[in-house]
Amino acid sequence: MKTWEFIVRRLLLLIPVLIGVTIITFTVSHVIPADPARAFAGGPKAQPDVIERITKELHLDEPIWMQYFYYLNDLIHFNLGRSYLESRPVTDSLAQYFPATLELTIFAMLIAIPLGIVGGIISAIRRNKLSDHLTRIIAIVGYSLPIFWLALMLQYVFAYQFPILPLEGRLAIGMNAPQSITGLYVLDSILTGNLPTLGSAFYHLIMPAFTLGFATLALILRMTRSSMLEVMGMDYIRTGRAKGLSERTIIYKHALRNALIPTLTVTGLSFGGLLGGAVLTETIFNWPGMGRFAASAVLGFDFNSVMGFTIVVAIIYVLANLIVDVLYAVVDPRVRLGGG
């Protein structure tokens, strides 16, 4: 099967996945007897005309299967409904929060991937030496530290005791966001040539990106180390050595390429997972991203927002899986896409 055929087939599979996701989220959010119209209209202070308008808007006066039909119909037209918590269309909210999360994730990954892979290699080729022990300690710490604790500690140390980094947010207090082109502040600042915003955006990324990257770094490091160890014990490595290849060539040309496949899986899925928003990191560093949005939507019973978020996350996950699968073939030509 050709690569593009595989991609199209996988993309078509998105449709049943999304239908499944909407059925589950719709049922979960609608099955409990509740009065969302009154809740959105202001609870006990709600005025009857507002309750009536919202009831009509959400088709709450119709049977649940009809409500689902209306919802799907809107979805096909890229209308995710209205966020009552934010008093604007859910798509507007997602358009603001997704780039924030994307930016944070990219920077977290920029920290995690190179450090993780290099650390993993060092750890593997210097097995049981000091550098191996050190990297293993980092990995264990990164893996077992609760992310909220790390975030709070970093804040306490670097924004309070030794205030060298900003406490929270994407930009300095009161600073206007750069003109929105991509929604990624760093990129937009570069594109618009806005240096002060660029500096501030970078500066504000350090702590949250490190926090988020640290746990992923640990994961990548462990994965790279173990697969490197496995590969280094293979016959073809021994053959390579017997041939008199330099250790450098063996590691970087022959071993690493094979060892990277499991790392690629972990990295790709972590990337997809992080794009759904890291609730704790985003909440503590007050990063207006998907995680914080989802958390406040759930707590505020803003069903449209919750469902909109879930759909986006489902799409991201499927796409992340797809990209990982395609990358397998790039890294290892023996892998045949689609199993055919």
Place this chain on the structure above:
Amino acid sequence: MLFFLQYSSIRLNEKVIKQYKVYNDESLIIEKVKERGNIIMGSFKKKDMKAGVLAIIVCAMFLTIAFSGCTQQEEEEKPEIKNPTTIVRYDIGDAKTLDPADCYDTASSEPIFSIYDTLVTYKGNDTLTFYPSLATDWSVSNDSLTWTFNLRHGVKFSNGNDFTAEDVKYSFDRVLTMGAPESGVDWILGQCMDTNSTTVIDDYTIQIKLTDPYGGFLALMPYTVAAIVDKDYVEANGGVVAGEENVWMKEHPMGTGPYMLDHWTRATEIVMVRNPTYWGGWEGNHPERVVIKYADEPATRILALKNGDADFAYVPYANLEDVIGEKGIVVHPFDSYDVALLAINTKANNNEYLANGEVRKALSYAFDYETAIENAWNGYATTLPGAIPKGMPYYETQNNGQPYYTYDLAQAEQILDDAGYAKDYDLDGTMYRFNGTTIRLFYNAGNAERETMAVMFRAALDDIGILSSIIAEGWPQLLHRMYTTDDWDMMFIGWGPDYNDPDDYIAPFMGSADIGQDTYNTGWKNETVDAKILEGKYSADATVRAAAYKTAYDIYIQEPSFIFLVQRAYIRPWRDWVQNYTYNPVREWYFYDYYKAYE
């Protein structure tokens, strides 16, 4: 209030006392050194004595200087003021709209109050006096129906347009025509006005003929819904469409107030800068910029306050311990208008006993108000005699401002016994009343204060032989239960102010559905109380209103449909470099008045 002050000052002083103790101890050491020196001196020869005295004096001087230096240093070493011309406030959530015609939440009203002006306003912490703002003075006809406002001359909107009476008429009619599609807040003006009410007499005189002689009319005028917009500006940007929000006005506010919107980044911050044309002028100390930051995590807000990023921060009651006694942070509670109540469903499906006024009276005696204040509210609340909170006009009409019910289980048991509800139901050897019927106490899941109060109340009910259970549900589920079913017995609820008139508190709780009230669907109804509530509402005569509200209260409290739990304190800890801050429960955040300096 006194209690709050005492409590907070004790907490605040803790650190000072500690420092004082240290200082005192050091003085003692110096004294002891001197005493010791004297004793030792006695055995010294004169020459040695001189040297000894000298040594002691030098030592004493050194110690004194050292310690006085220490304390002085501690007193003087105040941190540098961060962002000295900007006021930064950290809060939760986000504004929903910046259009005053559709604003019905506190987060949105805060910037609106700074960007727009109203005809009359409140000042400082005074809730009992109306002060001129865009109106310089006003009068009312003898029948309380016609109000005439003389408007301020020379006022400009921040876009340079002149403010005239046309703008006032346009603003009020806009609210009533648009009908606040998102929030429904138009009801506040709709109580006594329609689009025919407002007449322009001349450029600087406006007349409002009320549809009903509402006693609380003037109290509506300082609220955001009565803020004045620029007619030309709105007409150029979407105008007024009945039943539809104006998307432009929602995000592009423009008024005559002291500040203009610089930017609003959703879920992040609202930044306002000075309006150079502000009629109040910029002489004296006023902030250049105002930033309202939104951060959901309490730990982040607390750290922002501690490191000086925040001048004010919202700190939940449970986290106050983290900031009390911190250097440079002021924690001072004020009486808010937020009240906590326990609604009793008098038509509960599963509990016929709650229909009996005597039972509801007994339940009012079974709540331990004082302990609840300590346990659920960390001491930051006060008792509440009835629906009207302390600080609001006519508060005293409620049992002279004293709680009618106190915690008295013996009294509760006596009332239940007298009413014929003896303990005649045996449950595993313990006797209960009401044939073993359970009272189900509901609260919205996640609300820690309500949970604590529910647990306390349940224990007290058990003591007087009433079975009960506690159920936590999500807010939309509770609303469904309350308004669509009678499948609930008692529910913990809260209420905050719309505007500063007791009608906004008495009517929703003590009025019946017959007069469009009974906001919590308790089924309560008393015709005399209804009549008195309407009498108070439709009179502008303070004596008539006071008498009407007193009669209504005296009848209602005998068989209440609510247990009036507490009035919450309002606490927004602030940095000690903020000057001129005061709290007003009906019109918060006069940023224009604040400035940053050490004084």
